[in-house]
Amino acid sequence: MDTSSRSGVEDHGDAGNTSADDASAAGEPRAGRAAAGGRGAGPPAAAPPRGWRRFAMDTRPLRRPAYRRLWSSTIVTAVGSQLTAVAVPKQIYDITGSSAWVGYASLAGLVPMVVFALWGGAVADSVDRRKLLLVTNTGIAVTSVLFWVQAAAGLDSVAVLMVLLALQQAFFGLNSPARTASVARLVPEEELPAANALGSTVMQTGLVAGPLLAGALIPVVGLPELYLIDALALCATVWAVWRLPALPPLDGGRAPRRAGVREVVDGFRYIGMQQVLLLSFVADIIAMVFGMPRALFPQMAEETFGSYGPEFALGLLFAAIPVGAVIGGLLSGTFSRARRHGWMVIGSVVGWGLAVVGFGLTSNLWVAVACLAAGGVADMVSMVFRGAILLSAATDEMRGRMQGVFTVVVAGGPRLADVLHGTAAAGAGTRWAVVGGGALVVLLTLGLAVVSPALRRYRV
Template identity: 50%
Template structure:
């Protein structure tokens, strides 16, 4: 095999982009994600500018998480009942309207923090309905064997936006203020709406006749009880995020261990950018993800690499706490960032494969609800980790809290492998039709 052929096989699999509907959604996602990140930065910045209180900024966690959980679960139920194109059109329009309202309140000079928080909550509700619907429709427009590649491409865009958006916002804010950031977000969302309008009708196979209620949400969880492989795809992610996501400690680690100023600085920025940067690099070189057949085993190994990367980062923090000169501290900071980038690369591969498992193995009339659970787990796990790591660090210090969390992650997935061997054994066949059959069998 030539070097060119090997490189082609290593980089991201772009075959899903040959499908026009997916290509339009993906390209729109690039534009929209950067715009969305501008609002993500602008909202807490405006709240702090208006109040001077980090306590009010902290309320964005509550006002964001509650609608994300409620509407993530119920939005998935809606996506399993109504035409998914219609759900996307309504939720995308809702995102446009809320972004426009953010722009309007800023343009009018609003300083009422509760208005901002309520707008943020409504926006998160529309986002929570939109996300599981977008994920649930992929198996309707792409063959099963391209789902890992498609999910990897989408997650790479998301992580790249998580890096580029704050950088752009940081540069723009001193010159433009909040109003322009909200305006750009509003305009970019029309690109996504255009891609959604061009989708075909996407009715749900086997949808019930009644409008879904709480019973429908519960039925989604009941479905998981009889699908151990799908259930474990959530459990292993929760273990990884709850035990080994030390982002709440980054400000303290940057200041106390790596000598950065208390208000931020280079060390602070590097720590926060490390995992998303690793995820982007992992996404760029994700060609192997499409070829992976032993998906359960690959997910376990990816989470093990994630846990090991966080554990090694914790060890660099411990060494930095005893460093005697700035050069050693800088070297340890570089090593710590490298270990977290490796963890980020492993995490994006794990997430892409786990989402593909849900899309391929679940029945069409429960895909939306399972993707809703996926959205809640992905968003909720790190927030639980913030609380646990913050409390643990107050007792044992940041180095032990980080290293211990990584080790607990390794122990947790080892127990999962022993208790649910069917997850480790889960495989797919890389030919089109057999892939679906193999997925269904493995899930049961």
């Protein structure tokens, strides 16, 4: 990627000028910018909000044009990606009439996503991240077009669908580490929690709005057009990335760059040497593996909350956590300025565990939904500060690999939780499987904080 004027065009139409904020984001270290007399400092620091505004969403990062472009592209694709996420299993079920094939398709997408997320992290540390984002977003858009072509042509081939899904998830695995690692080059360190909250809120909103929109559109426009809408939305993402500044490695190209197995292994070694990074991953694994009871939602909707209507109860259970996360994001001003990031992670994971315990103990659907929503708020806080720790504690040449591992943990943890909770419920029943998992989250997290002080001591 070059540093032509399109990379730094200000939004007010001054098409020939490059903003200082974008220029600095193109790769100059923060220390170097400070030494240069504040070049790239971006908009002046705003006074702390007063009154009710201090509780509202923290939008400081949106004052920075480069981050605003990246974030605005996420708004479009957060919903669009969910259209495809609904359309693929729907089409596979229509062809086969089997939920087992839907599960096999999920596995077909998970394996390449995990492999390419790990490799993609190493690639993101070795090349210009803007160029990588352009290539991978284009690849995702092309696969969405191919989804549309096969559906419009009426191929009715599960094999074709699974190959396309694997290809799309491979592109996503390459894309995700580069996209997240780029945030630390577009906003200053003190705004990383706010930037993470903005991005996570959009993604969680997509998890709620996307499936609802897909359910409304399928009877009206049909399944093929759902893929086409996603492909068109991805074109907006490619355009937004095109206008980003250059994001090359910060060594200025002096060191030889590779992205092989050795570099991936170096990433895991780096996590082991940076205790606060390792502990942040462990905290997330504890929360997701022991405290994510979604595999039990169908059974609990039938047995525990069946008097409210099983289908109605199931929909509320699945929607409650993302709705809570969105609420947490909308109120990010209440926590985004906190400087003790380690304590925020510990407190939010403990809060998640307590919310899960409350969910497991109640037989009232509305109390259960409230507990899950509270858990969603806690999960949002945890995501925000774990992400901030990864971006601030890791050096730029390792951020891509850290985000690759983070992507794998986020994707793999809930799937391990599905197996664990399903097995525990078969032996002890759903209530004790949920309550026991939530209690383990609380105890293990507090134990982690006691025996490993690096996380609780970490602050910006």
